[in-house]
Amino acid sequence: MTAKCPICSAPVVREFKPFCSKRCADRDLNRWLSGVYVVPGVDGEAADQIPEDAFEDEGDDASDAHAARKPN
Numbered sequence: 577m578t579a580k581c582p583i584c585s586a587p588v589v590r591e592f593k594p595f596c597s598k599r600c601a602d603r604d605l606n607r608w609l610s611g612v613y614v615v616p617g618v619d620g621e622a623a624d625q626i627p628e629d630a631f632e633d634e635g636d637d638a639s640d641a642h643a644a645r646k647p648n
């Protein structure tokens with residue numbers, strides 16, 4: 577089955593799942609943060625409000641993220 581990047585609809589790359597690239601992952605994260613959590617002018621508080629659970633949607637990928645640091 578082929579998953580698509582929710583940002584640009586390109587095929588998902590396993591390394592950056594569920595996105596196609598780090599750029600899209602960052603873009604989604606930034607959009608999510610700015611849209612939901614960041615109140616303009618108080619970015620000092622934003623970090624404290626990010627739920628850790630947000631990054632654990634897919635448990636398997638936690639280890640992948642670490643592996644991604646070294647080239648294939």
Ligand SMILES: [Zn+2]
Nearest residue numbers: 581584596600
């Ligand atoms: Zn994308």
